[in-house]
Amino acid sequence: xxxxxxxxxxxxxLLLFGVxxxxxxxxxxxxxxxxxxxxxxxxISPKTIAALRSQYGLDQPLPVRYVRWLGSVAxxxxxxxxxxxxxxxxxxxxxxxxxxxxxxxxxxxSWLIAIPLGILAASHRRGWIDRAFSTATSTLVxxxxxxxxxxxxxxxxxxxxxxVGGMSSVAFQEESFTDVLWxxxxxxxxxxxxxxxxxxxxxxxxMVEVLDSSYIQAVRGHxxxxxxxxxxxxxxxxxxxxxxxxxxxxxGLLSVSLLVEVVMGWPGIGPLLIESILSRDLxxxxxxxxxxxxxxxxGNLMADALLYIFDPRIRMQ
Numbered sequence: 001x002x003x004x005x006x007x008x009x010x011x012x013x014l015l016l017f018g019v020x021x022x023x024x025x026x027x028x029x030x031x032x033x034x035x036x037x038x039x040x041x042x043x044i045s046p047k048t049i050a051a052l053r054s055q056y057g058l059d060q061p062l063p064v065r066y067v068r069w070l071g072s073v074a075x076x077x078x079x080x081x082x083x084x085x086x087x088x089x090x091x092x093x094x095x096x097x098x099x100x101x102x103x104x105x106x107x108x109x110s111w112l113i114a115i116p117l118g119i120l121a122a123s124h125r126r127g128w129i130d131r132a133f134s135t136a137t138s139t140l141v142x143x144x145x146x147x148x149x150x151x152x153x154x155x156x157x158x159x160x161x162x163x164v165g166g167m168s169s170v171a172f173q174e175e176s177f178t179d180v181l182w183x184x185x186x187x188x189x190x191x192x193x194x195x196x197x198x199x200x201x202x203x204x205x206x207m208v209e210v211l212d213s214s215y216i217q218a219v220r221g222h223x224x225x226x227x228x229x230x231x232x233x234x235x236x237x238x239x240x241x242x243x244x245x246x247x248x249x250x251x252g253l254l255s256v257s258l259l260v261e262v263v264m265g266w267p268g269i270g271p272l273l274i275e276s277i278l279s280r281d282l283x284x285x286x287x288x289x290x291x292x293x294x295x296x297x298x299g300n301l302m303a304d305a306l307l308y309i310f311d312p313r314i315r316m317q
Contacts, residue, residue: 008304012297019293023286024066034082034280056082079283088287096291099268103253106191110199118203137197145194145256149263152190162186165265187264194256202245206238243306250299254292
């Protein structure tokens, strides 16, 4: 298993290396830079601009800047923020924790809801329960993630049941666990509603395929209870595509969470990325994307490990 995971980890590192090269090439092609607005200020001399460009390494060729950035990655800094005048990692680690505080509960809730509902729909396919789930999931899939986040925000503003914006209320001088949990409800709800329909449809499709197989028909011939057939025999047989989907769902949740954080005012990576893109703070943008890719890679590695455990064919290979 260690050999298998090391090989997967090597592929992931190559992927991150390729993504970092593409990000640097795109940054070169993008118009403007961090000091572009400073040039418009008549009180700042051209010599000062040139000195700042030299200090931040903006006057060096792209390969040199990339090599220097790799050196900072090796130190754990991930570059230097021009706007905040501090290492990028010092900015991103707290924001990354806030993002994970949303995505991890949303991921667990989505799967905990999708698996039993998908099994229920597959067990009653072509019945009214299956039709109701199909109609609901089709409607939710058609809604853009931005619209879902705005509807959740509208619900909060109209009902005033849940707080909106930030992680804690102004009344609390220090963050309280209950207060943070109360602020998490709406963003997590938006993430769950956005990701649940796709997961539910995949669970249903996998279970329908397994329930129609000759293997399950033979098990039913032994007169076992339906619940035993579904949860003890059918669900493990349908686990492989669902485990593979688990890694992809991590990527989907991370991408949607950046949007939800901006709309709901959650202090995660999303608002920092938007701010850095607008101010052209290059290394913060690159660091934020790399951090998101690392989280996606961790999700895929977890899915690979689960596949190795549950699928004997992978162990034989």
